[in-house]
Amino acid sequence: MRNLSELLLLHNDLDELFFAHQTALLHFEFDRALAILEDYERELWTHIRDEEDILMPVYKERASQPRGAGFQLFLDDHHRMSEFVKLLKPEIEKLAADPAPEKQLIWLLDRESFFKKLCGHHDKRETDIFYPEMDRITTDEEKLALLDRVKWTPAAG
Template sequence: MAVISDLMKVHKVIDELFFEHQRALLHFDFEKALHILIAYESTLLNHMADEENILLPVYEKRAEFPAAGAPKLFYDDHIKMRSHLELFKQKTHDMPSETELDRVLLQLLDREAFYLRLCSHHDRREGDFLYPMLDELLSDKEKHEMLDRVRLRGEMH
């Protein structure tokens, strides 16, 4: 039996990559932090593309979602997340040349903490609405067809 909610496993992979990025920041290994952040971004953007191109169009068309689960909220969160990542990449790239390294690093980590709260709320919304509602309304055949189109399923890449 196909289960759309199993796609939540992708979030664990994504979260682990961001943790490794932050660990590298804490060890002042900015090159590694940037490399991991780029891998995180690639994984996250692929996951978002799967949601935006495969899951959300079906959800919009067929689900009876409450206001708290409106598709616009998912799309808006994705826009905000992409914007934050651009800033994080630039700040991480510039970190070695900063004259007040401790201050700038703490500011970056603070911004990243805010970002992680956004991600947490977004993930909760997906877990409460998007994935379970798709599981409920799609036939097993439709779920298999949908999952066959999804690029990321929760394995490390």
């Protein structure tokens, strides 16, 4: 039997991509860091679209939505995360043009540390509540039908 929670593996894929992006930053490979961040942004966006367009309507209609896990909170998290990535991109372009980028790089890593905290909170909300709840409120047939519509699934899924 398949579970919707298997989509949580995508969060690890996203974390790996972000790690690769930060590794490139540490090596002063700013063009590469930007290219990886753009991949990250694209995959994040695909995952968010899958959650909002395919899974969220079911959650909104049927889930118990305990305090701290109302559907609007998930949408707000997604909005904040996507907006944050958008703000990071021009900062990396500036680094590429800076002959002494150390100070700006440290500032950027601090901003990215904040972004990672945002993602960590969101991951916890989805791991603890959203996906277990989605698995609880859907039948096996519905799970398969929903997974079939999702655009981005884990390689092993």
